[in-house]
Amino acid sequence: GVCRTDVQLFGKVVVITGANTGIGKETARELARRGARVYIACRDVLKGESAASEIQADTKNSQVLVRKLDLSDTKSIRAFAEGFLAEEKQLHILINNAGVMLCPYSKTADGFETHLAVNHLGHFLLTHLLLGRLKESAPARVVNLSSVAHHLGKIRFHDLQGDKYYNLGFAYCHSKLANVLFTRELAKRLKGTGVTTYAVHPGIVRSKLVRHSFLLCLLWRLFSPFLKTTWEGAQTSLHCALAEGLEPLSGKYFSDCKKTWVSPRARNNKTAERLWNVSCELLGIQQE
Ligand SMILES: NC(=O)C1=CN([C@@H]2O[C@H](COP(=O)(O)OP(=O)(O)OC[C@H]3O[C@@H](n4cnc5c(N)ncnc54)[C@H](OP(=O)(O)O)[C@@H]3O)[C@@H](O)[C@H]2O)C=CC1
Numbered sequence: 001g002v003c004r005t006d007v008q009l010f011g012k013v014v015v016i017t018g019a020n021t022g023i024g025k026e027t028a029r030e031l032a033r034r035g036a037r038v039y040i041a042c043r044d045v046l047k048g049e050s051a052a053s054e055i056q057a058d059t060k061n062s063q064v065l066v067r068k069l070d071l072s073d074t075k076s077i078r079a080f081a082e083g084f085l086a087e088e089k090q091l092h093i094l095i096n097n098a099g100v101m102l103c104p105y106s107k108t109a110d111g112f113e114t115h116l117a118v119n120h121l122g123h124f125l126l127t128h129l130l131l132g133r134l135k136e137s138a139p140a141r142v143v144n145l146s147s148v149a150h151h152l153g154k155i156r157f158h159d160l161q162g163d164k165y166y167n168l169g170f171a172y173c174h175s176k177l178a179n180v181l182f183t184r185e186l187a188k189r190l191k192g193t194g195v196t197t198y199a200v201h202p203g204i205v206r207s208k209l210v211r212h213s214f215l216l217c218l219l220w221r222l223f224s225p226f227l228k229t230t231w232e233g234a235q236t237s238l239h240c241a242l243a244e245g246l247e248p249l250s251g252k253y254f255s256d257c258k259k260t261w262v263s264p265r266a267r268n269n270k271t272a273e274r275l276w277n278v279s280c281e282l283l284g285i286q287q288e
């Protein structure tokens with residue numbers, strides 16, 4: 001799938017998480033090429049600056065800015081949002097791209113299991129904090145990077161933090177299912193606001209995502225010619241951020257720039273609503 005729209009983004013503002021490398025960097029590059037002011041939100045500002053310089057040189061767009069955001073720390077997420085809201089009056093596209101996979105069992109400063117914290121809860125909080133600005137800037141879009149791995153995921157409400165049972169492969173799958181359910185519930189709650197949202201499987205992409213697994217690093221090298229490049233991996237995110245007429249498909253899951261089938265668990269409205277409520281509780285978010 002290739003994003004074929006020629007939509008231009010002059011005057012538009014974009015935030016993309018984890019855009020210092022991989023799929024995020026290629027997505028940021030294309031959005032900058034189309035004229036947007038692009039905020040690279042990343043945990044390592046030095047890596048972010050190096051990506052931003054590369055993108056600026058490549059696209060001749062000087063409006064590629066780097067801000068610190070560590071999704072494994074709710075304090076950092078709140079500080080990022082506060083800074084962003086103080087400096088930007090508009091936000092048209094939020095791409096929740098950052099992710100971790102196959103991390104050994106660990107808890108974040110807030111006491112959340114790392115995959116759940118970075119891949120789901122961190123983006124849930126970030127989106128919540130920026131939602132007002134997105135609504136004021138409508139039409140606006142939120143794109144959530146999920147994965148085909150969501151098919152193997154399950155929301156284990158009785159053991160969300162993996163205290164009783166933990167498997168690093170499944171922990172990733174659960175968090176990616178959470179991304180699809182979050183997208184579904186967010187779309188429902190945003191009806192009529194002009195803000196729409198989409199979940200994305202980028203394909204199996206040659207990136208640093210597999211860094212924690214020796215076996216997958218080896219497989220990725222061996223099968224490298226058969227994996228997507230990061231440019232190819234960025235296409236579905238770009239499609240969901242840019243393509244005209246996608247609004248009726250808000251809440252849906254896309255792969256290869258097309259709406260795609262999701263697992264039965266990812267279609268369960270009760271699970272989506274319960275996950276939303278539990279996420280709010282964990283993050284101390286007051287619901288209206
Ligand atoms: N590659 C693939 O085959 C697939 C990828 N995906 C999804 O695509 C998305 C992008 O992955 P991809 O580009 O492949 O992976 P990469 O590992 O190349 O990039 C991930 C990005 O997320 C950032 N990140 C990780 N932890 C945090 C954190 N705590 N706070 C802020 N940023 C963080 C990384 O920062 P840093 O560089 O500092 O580590 C990096 O910028 C992910 O959500 C992934 O789950 C889905 C299906 C398949």
Ligand SMILES: CC1=C(/C=C/C(C)=C/C=C/C(C)=C/C=O)C(C)(C)CCC1
Nearest residue numbers: 101146147148149204216219220223226
């Ligand atoms: C077995 C096998 C492969 C492994 C694929 C795997 C294990 C993919 C996992 C992808 C995930 C989890 C992506 C992120 O969300 C390759 C390398 C395609 C090559 C063909 C043989």
